Ligand SMILES: Cc1ncc(COP(=O)(O)OP(=O)(O)O)c(N)n1
Ligand SMILES: Cc1ncsc1CCOP(=O)(O)O
């Protein structure tokens with residue numbers, strides 16, 4: 001399996017956002033370092049998720065970037081994505097692994113060492129850990145865990161830890177110092193005036 005990209009762009013499909021334009025711009029700057037996670041609103045239909053995932057995958061392929069699908073693993077399989085990401089409201093990790101098969105990339109959400117080791121034992125290939133900082137993108141989340149919370153998970157597992165929640169290029173060094181392999185962002189790219197430039201800044205922070 002090729003190594004996991006360090007910058008995970010999660011699509012923002014809230015009203016008024018333009019996820020495909022952001023994906024196109026990010027790909028030009030991050031190329032194979034980019035993982036695009038197709039995430040749609042819970043109210044979206046499977047057909048809408050499928051159509052977006054197909055279009056994202058077609059954009060990713062020429063760059064050798066990875067496309068994952070959030071929550072809806074049947075959509076991931078249907079479009080031929082590399083895998084998917086599951087959290088507490090989704091399929092359990094072991095079930096998700098059975099759906100994706102041994103070769104699929106499977107991300108799981110964890111914010112504490114215990115849940116993290118369980119997810120890895122159940123077949124997670126990477127962990128999404130957070131929220132690291134406050135975020136306005138998703139409501140109802142627990143308090144941020146900060147770089148210290150990231151470090152606690154990193155020390156407990158041997159898979160890549162992707163820090164999520166309020167991540168900006170300025171916050172990447174502290175997350176990297178805490179052992180994060182990479183970061184996942186929504187707003188840092190979706191709300192950027194120049195998403196290609198913002199992507200380049202995130203990549204620079206992740207690789208220096
Ligand atoms: C990389 C990454 N980490 C965490 C999440 C959150 O997943 P989940 O807890 O299932 O919440 P939703 O994104 O489904 O609302 C993620 N998507 N990606
Ligand atoms: C889906 C999700 N899960 C934890 S934080 C988050 C949203 C992250 O968005 P942003 O990068 O805009 O803070």
Ligand SMILES: [Mg+2]
Pocket residue numbers: 070071085086087088089090
């Ligand atoms: Mg989920």
